[in-house]
Amino acid sequence: MKRATLLAVTLGLFSFTVAQKVATPIEIGVAVAQTSNVALLGQEQVIGARLAEKFFNNQGGINGTPIKLVFQDTGGDEAGAINAFQNLIRDGVVGIVGPTLSQHAFAADPIAERAKVPVLGPSNTAKGIPQIGDFIARVSAPVAVVAPNAVKQALKLDPDIKRVAVLYAQNDAFSVSETGTFQETAKAQKLDVVTVQKFQTTDTDFTTQVTAVLGAKVDLVIISGLAADGGNLVKQLRQLGYKGLIIGGNGLNTSNIFSVCGRDCDGILIAQAYSPQQSGAINQVFVKEYRAQYKKDPPQFAAQAYTGVQVFVEALRKIDRKKKLNTWDLDDLRAELNKAILVGSYRTPLGVISFDKEGELNQKEFYVAQIKMKDARNGSFVFLK
Ligand code: ILE
Structure with a gap:
């Protein structure tokens, strides 16, 4: 047969x-x-x-x-x-x-x-x-040329940012690499990294990390993780009351996070190595x-x-x-x-x-986009100048 x-x-x-x-x-x-x-x-x-x-x-x-x-x-x-x-x-x-x-x-x-x-x-x-x-x-x-753009853009949107919380997935090689770049960039921009929190890409509960971030009274949160964990972390930050700007790293750079953080995805800044307007x-x-x-x-x-x-x-x-x-x-x-x-x-x-x-x-051209949610499921990446 x-x-x-x-x-x-x-x-x-x-x-x-x-x-x-x-x-x-x-x-x-x-x-x-x-x-x-x-x-x-x-x-x-x-x-x-x-x-x-x-x-x-x-x-x-x-x-x-x-x-x-x-x-x-x-x-x-x-x-x-x-x-x-x-x-x-x-x-x-x-x-x-x-x-x-x-x-x-x-x-x-x-x-x-x-x-x-x-x-x-x-x-x-x-x-x-x-x-x-x-x-x-x-x-x-490489992350060293992409990620700094997001920090610079955050400072453009809010020049008064001083205190920063950094979070990263310690079991993911890229997230470890990216947080290194984010922390160096923050320091180079004269920002105070007041707390560094770790998590795992498999985590679903971020109460400990979010509590630490809220206690640190920061104006900017920078997350290096992947889509599911990163999206959940954003959601829990917002639900527990964090109101400031959030930078998501490359692992959050997908509209597939919309189903994870819903409306709470709104406002996340993410550096881009591609623009549809190219x-x-x-x-x-x-x-x-x-x-x-x-x-x-x-x-x-x-x-x-x-x-x-x-x-x-x-x-x-x-x-x-x-x-x-x-x-x-x-x-x-x-x-x-x-x-x-x-x-x-x-x-x-x-x-x-x-x-x-x-x-x-x-590669020469890089960008930063900000997530704009229309409702709990639909949103888009708006490219910033
Ligand atoms: N850039 C990351 C990495 O190098 C992820 C790729 C987000 C999908 O692992």
């Missing part, structure tokens, strides 16, 4: 191939969180990657050869990320866009590095990601497609995942022009692809980007 099905499928594919003259697609792996709490962030990456797949295939893929994204769900932990990477590498993808979290990247990227498979981190912003190895680069600007032609196409399907503006995580796929596509096109991709040995192609990625420059929805020789991203 199985064999018969396989034969039928093979024959079907064969005749399709002959009839359509479609070459075997080039497979690019996408390993992000499609399940677990981390999927609050990962879902947007799946959407961005798929839009890119469609867009670039409509353009003819890699000089006539279509691309195919191969998805592997990392789930919410390191073991899942490692497993997803291993499966993709074994399946023969040319490179991997992923994973969702830096916490997962520190565990899974070394696997790709050893196998010499290029990785583009779509959202891994902790310090030290490109330094994991030669095959690891990212299209997500004027480049490809961004305008991306925004149009995204709006048509989802009736709202695309979020940062979707734009970055789109960019990850785009960088692979453009680097592959370059290689293919010199020597057809189907004539390469897979190991050689992966190594060549890694080199091509690092020397290129790309017009993406994030603006024009390139990489330094370690695989760190060069």
Whole structure:
């Protein structure tokens, strides 16, 4: 039965191939969180990657050869990320866009590095990601250049801010990295960090931390955590009476927190590495497609995942022009692809980007948005000047 099905499928594919003259697609792996709490962030990456797949295939893929994204769900932990990477590498993808979290990247990227498979981190912003190895680069600007913008914006909105409370998820590598940047920025701006509170991304009750924050009489709260915990923390801060400004870190940068903090999400400031208003032609196409399907503006995580796929596509096109991709040995192609990625420059929805020789991203434009809630469920990110 199985064999018969396989034969039928093979024959079907064969005749399709002959009839359509479609070459075997080039497979690019996408390993992000499609399940677990981390999927609050990962879902947007799946959407961005798929839009890119469609867009670039409509353009003819890699000089006539279509691309195919191969998805592997990392789930919410390191073991899942490692497993997803291993499966993709074994399946023969040319490179991997992923994973969702830096916490997962520190565990899974070394696997790709050893196998010499290029990785583009779509959202891994902790310090030290490109330094994991030669095959690891990212299209997500590091926290050190993104996060300070939110603090500066808060001071623009309220120049009288003096006392700051900082909270962070101590079991998440990115949150630990981000709070370091936030605390340094606060001090550089001559603010007093009067209390630093820790929590876990798995926590749901933040009474202890909120009590400490309220007792410290602060004008600004800065949170580094992920979407579910971060959203709950905001909600509990508001419910227990905190009235001042709140900065949310990159882990709260999704409209998926609206269902967690509801109306209490209103006013949160979040730094952005992407703006739907970015004027480049490809961004305008991306925004149009995204709006048509989802009736709202695309979020940062979707734009970055789109960019990850785009960088692979453009680097592959370059290689293919010199020597057809189907004539390469897979190991050689992966190594060549890694080199091509690092020397290129790309017009993406994030603006024009390139990489330094370690695989760190060069990006110029950054923004800050403020959440505006319309009711308990619906809201938007308003970009500030
Ligand atoms: N930027 C973070 C990280 O590096 C999260 C990505 C928020 C979704 O882990």
